[in-house]
Amino acid sequence: FLGDGEMDEPESTTALTLASREGLDNLTFVINCNLQRLDGPVRANFKIVQELEAQFRGAGWNVIKSLWGTAWDELFQLDTTGALVRRLREVPDAQVQTYQTRDAAYIREDFFNKDPQLAEMAKLLSDDKILECFHFSRGGHESRKVYAAYRAALAHKGAPTVILAQTVKGHTLGSGFASKNANHQMKKLSVDEFKDMRDLLGLPIADSAFVDGVVPYGHPGADSPEVRYLQERRAALGGPAPARRVHPLAP
Incomplete structure (x- = not known):
């Protein structure tokens, strides 16, 4: 590649x-x-x-x-x-x-x-x-x-x-990023640029979730195909790792 x-x-x-x-x-x-x-x-x-x-x-x-x-x-x-x-x-x-x-x-x-x-x-x-x-x-x-x-x-x-x-460099990141010569130096999205990306990708994040200019985390939903897939793969691998032991094992 x-x-x-x-x-x-x-x-x-x-x-x-x-x-x-x-x-x-x-x-x-x-x-x-x-x-x-x-x-x-x-x-x-x-x-x-x-x-x-x-x-x-x-x-x-x-x-x-x-x-x-x-x-x-x-x-x-x-x-x-x-x-x-x-x-x-x-x-x-x-x-x-x-x-x-x-x-x-x-x-x-x-x-x-x-x-x-x-x-x-x-x-x-x-x-x-x-x-x-x-x-x-x-x-x-x-x-x-x-x-x-x-x-x-x-x-x-x-x-x-x-x-x-x-391809297009910055694909789906919105008009502020896509194919811009300066996008190698761009480190973050503004709120408006993030909303543009959200609309392009169909992310389920409402305008009301943007509080004081802070971009919220997006979550696909507890029962979404993505989350179910992650949970199934984790279960197939034996659960979360490393395991957290609350009580140490005494010899």
């Missing part, structure tokens, strides 16, 4: 051809492509996924890309001419990050209206649909997309595989 920014480190790519030359088809790299590194975009004026794809294909690896989530499926079905795919390939990563923080009107104008065919497609899409696609829907965040990539990697024989999974 690697990050897209880490792939610039020499030790990340030094022996790629060795793996393909030896036919190590039981080796799989998973690269988390959130398009960010500590000091900004990984490739501000280019596309890191395309660069990594070319690098690994050139080294003889099988390349699997899990880039866009389920919300995009409808758009790709509408794309009968390939205009959407071409547009996604040409937009640099820094602009993709910009879409992450802008409203639907901006995305319509800057992304769709650059191409007459995409402009017509955009007329069929609601603002909510556009925001769902550009703000949230990434292949690396969806279990079905990740599972499909893993299955394809296991099925491939004769060469190692790399999975390029596109």
Whole structure:
């Protein structure tokens, strides 16, 4: 498991051809492509996924890309001419990050209206649909997309595989965190940002629980599936550990 920014480190790519030359088809790299590194975009004026794809294909690896989530499926079905795919390939990563923080009107104008065919497609899409696609829907965040990539990697024989999974850094943390260049240095959520995250994740915490700016602990409920699972696993392991003895055992 690697990050897209880490792939610039020499030790990340030094022996790629060795793996393909030896036919190590039981080796799989998973690269988390959130398009960010500590000091900004990984490739501000280019596309890191395309660069990594070319690098690994050139080294003889099988390349699997899990880039866009389920919300995009409808758009790709509408794309009968390939205009959407071409547009996604040409937009640099820094602009993709910009879409992450802008409203639907901006995305319509800057992304769709650059191409007459995409402009017509955009007329069929609601603002909510556009925001769902550009703000949230990434292949690396969806279990079905990740599972499909893993299955394809296991099925491939004769060469190692790399999975390029596109994600959003700060996913579901709200607009104050998601894809922000400064999010590596952000240490805490404000109350408003926490409420934003609560709404995105559907956490059962009422506004009245926020007292004097203090963020409350969330609990799924004593009979929730999560709590039942924890209790069942603890019981299967023989109970809490270590055991607390109130009365010491005398020799």
